[in-house]
Amino acid sequence: MIGPRTRSGRIAAFLLGAALLVLVSAVGFAVGGVRLSLSDLVSGKGEAGEMARTIAALRAPRVALAALVGACLALAGAALQALLKNPLADPFLLGTSGGAAAGAAIAALLSVSPLLSPAAAFVGAVAASVAVAALARRGGRLDLQRLLLAGLVANAFFSALLLAAFSIASGEAARSMLFWMMGNLSNATPGRVAALLPYAFLGSAVLVAMAARLNLFAVGEENAAALGVDVERTKGVVFLAASLLTGAAVAFAGVIGFVGLLVPHGVRRVAGNDQRILLPLSALAGATLLVAADAVSRAAVAPAELPIGAITAGLGAPLFAWLLMRTA
Amino acid sequence: MSATPGVLIEARKLTADYGAERALRGLDALIEAGEILAVLGENGSGKSTLLKVLARVLPASGGQLLFGGRPLASLPRRETARRVAYVPQSVDLVFPIRCLDLVLQGRAPHGRGFVAETPRDLELARAAMKACDVESLADRDAAALSGGERRRVFLARALAQEAEVWLLDEPTGDLDPRHRLEFLETLWRVHGERRTTVVLVTHEILLASDLATRVLLLKEGRAIAGGTRREVLTEQNLERAFGAPFAERGGRFEVVSRTLPGPPAEL
Numbered sequence: 001m002i003g004p005r006t007r008s009g010r011i012a013a014f015l016l017g018a019a020l021l022v023l024v025s026a027v028g029f030a031v032g033g034v035r036l037s038l039s040d041l042v043s044g045k046g047e048a049g050e051m052a053r054t055i056a057a058l059r060a061p062r063v064a065l066a067a068l069v070g071a072c073l074a075l076a077g078a079a080l081q082a083l084l085k086n087p088l089a090d091p092f093l094l095g096t097s098g099g100a101a102a103g104a105a106i107a108a109l110l111s112v113s114p115l116l117s118p119a120a121a122f123v124g125a126v127a128a129s130v131a132v133a134a135l136a137r138r139g140g141r142l143d144l145q146r147l148l149l150a151g152l153v154a155n156a157f158f159s160a161l162l163l164a165a166f167s168i169a170s171g172e173a174a175r176s177m178l179f180w181m182m183g184n185l186s187n188a189t190p191g192r193v194a195a196l197l198p199y200a201f202l203g204s205a206v207l208v209a210m211a212a213r214l215n216l217f218a219v220g221e222e223n224a225a226a227l228g229v230d231v232e233r234t235k236g237v238v239f240l241a242a243s244l245l246t247g248a249a250v251a252f253a254g255v256i257g258f259v260g261l262l263v264p265h266g267v268r269r270v271a272g273n274d275q276r277i278l279l280p281l282s283a284l285a286g287a288t289l290l291v292a293a294d295a296v297s298r299a300a301v302a303p304a305e306l307p308i309g310a311i312t313a314g315l316g317a318p319l320f321a322w323l324l325m326r327t328a
Numbered sequence: 329m330s331a332t333p334g335v336l337i338e339a340r341k342l343t344a345d346y347g348a349e350r351a352l353r354g355l356d357a358l359i360e361a362g363e364i365l366a367v368l369g370e371n372g373s374g375k376s377t378l379l380k381v382l383a384r385v386l387p388a389s390g391g392q393l394l395f396g397g398r399p400l401a402s403l404p405r406r407e408t409a410r411r412v413a414y415v416p417q418s419v420d421l422v423f424p425i426r427c428l429d430l431v432l433q434g435r436a437p438h439g440r441g442f443v444a445e446t447p448r449d450l451e452l453a454r455a456a457m458k459a460c461d462v463e464s465l466a467d468r469d470a471a472a473l474s475g476g477e478r479r480r481v482f483l484a485r486a487l488a489q490e491a492e493v494w495l496l497d498e499p500t501g502d503l504d505p506r507h508r509l510e511f512l513e514t515l516w517r518v519h520g521e522r523r524t525t526v527v528l529v530t531h532e533i534l535l536a537s538d539l540a541t542r543v544l545l546l547k548e549g550r551a552i553a554g555g556t557r558r559e560v561l562t563e564q565n566l567e568r569a570f571g572a573p574f575a576e577r578g579g580r581f582e583v584v585s586r587t588l589p590g591p592p593a594e595l
Contacts, residue, residue, distance in 0.1 A: 082423075085422050087422065087423070212436070212439075215429075215433070218422075218423050218425070219419060219430070220416075220420075222380070222385045222414075222416060223419065225383070225385045225405075226409065226412075226413075226414035227436045228405045228406035228407075228408065228409030228436065228437035229436075230405055268423070272424060273423040273425060274429065
């Protein structure tokens with residue numbers, strides 16, 4: 001599928017995506033341990049209205065956090081796929097998420113302020129990206145199979161690091177580490193949502209600004225170089241921005257895999273691979289996917305919760321297997 | 329650095345490496361403006377590497393490379409990309425891309441900050457596709473095209489790039505005879521219209537003898553002969569370059585076999 005050609009087709013795609021996000025968010029508000037009636041929320045009087053507004057105030061940050069985290073991960077995945085000309089690239093599979101979680105955990109172990117955990121996660125994510133890229137480089141270029149293997153090794157290493165940190169941590173630090181390992185949106189607060197916003201905004205702005213260059217990379221790195229792109233610099237900028245988005249997402253919601261793999265793949269089938277459309281649409285669709293997955297995680301076994309990472313992995317792992325069979 | 333009149337590109341003792349492996353080992357070459365230069369040599373002789381260095385896809389590791397009398401590496405990348413178009417041997421397209429969008433990529437070095445195409449870009453891209461007979465493919469996915477169609481789309485892109493130099497790597501590599509002929513006729517016609525300097529890399533001696541203004545013969549990363557077709561294409565030179573005996577038949581050179589039966593005897 002090569003996507004809509006006309007301006008109106010592109011606008012329609014965005015409107016559709018936005019409408020879907022609104023719809024799914026409404027569902028996200030409604031479902032959970034206590035069912036929330038949207039009509040009570042909007043026009044409810046007395047106790048029922050009061051109750052509805054209290055529940056909404058509790059759920060709103062959670063829905064917002066899910067949307068932001070989903071957008072960050074999907075955007076990072078989409079940009080990495082174009083940069084590496086590889087539909088299997090994803091911050092989780094390339095070890096970036098694992099590095100971010102380990103960075104945040106080490107900061108927690110050292111009793112660094114939780115406010116700095118996104119920064120620590122960013123450092124971990126960059127370290128993971130650099131290590132994986134160095135391992136995967138062969139004769140001056142990144143090799144697909146080596147990249148996936150290096151991601152696997154990085155994930156094993158960082159989860160060992162995380163487990164080691166977990167075993168010597170106690171109290172609050174131990175609780176946050178468990179949270180980073182499992183992926184979790186349950187401690188969303190308006191403050192945390194607000195703290196994630198600047199990272200999400202900065203990373204997204206950089207990647208969207210790189211969209212036209214990424215189109216040249218999607219045909220090949222040599223293609224981009226021959227058309228006048230400073231390849232090394234662009235790679236550095238995109239890796240940093242993707243690491244920033246991944247680090248921020250992991251710091252606030254833990255490791256949630258496969259979002260960066262699933263979403264761009266789905267969007268590409270509908271809207272084509274022009275990064276100027278694919279990147280913003282992926283952010284929108286990633287937000288929608290994670291809000292929906294969160295709603296399912298709260299509703300499926302209420303009052304208990306499924307880990308959200310289990311839902312995204314349940315969708316993403318089969319897709320990965322299918323893509324791997326096709327590209328092999 | 330006095331530029332000889334007519335000389336557009338000059339390489340002196342040029343070297344280039346892939347990792348630890350040296351692919352160009354002190355190559356000297358002149359490329360004149362408006363000519364079709366065929367770079368001929370066996371596999372591994374460094375001919376594709378030379379194109380990559382000219383396209384700035386691969387950095388030179390030593391020697392000098394002058395473009396219009398100035399060191400190529402000192403020119404801004406985007407300026408070089410406006411003046412030099414590179415058509416690689418084969419591009420493995422992983423993602424879908426509309427042919428028109430692929431041709432429009434040729435306009436990328438002309439825009440500001442690689443952002444969006446202008447109406448003029450679109451006009452040039454469409455005109456280029458028309459010139460290369462790929463107009464009807466504009467909305468097709470380039471990943472789904474045949475080899476011949478895809479090559480013509482890439483040629484259209486070089487055209488839309490409005491570059492004065494085209495670097496073509498094995499342009500007829502995997503084409504069947506009809507598509508090969510169609511591609512070469514398109515190339516010849518467009519070259520005639522635009523007076524573009526064409527550097528084409530090939531191991532097909534026929535291509536050099538039928539199309540080129542001049543020929544550069546490479547072996548093991550060095551130029552062993554350079555000049556007009558008549559000067560360079562001799563049995564001795566070809567045997568040296570390809571390590572096999574050659575014979576001339578009607579102005580064309582062919583490898584001679586001592587064991588194959590050869591063509592049927594004429595009655």
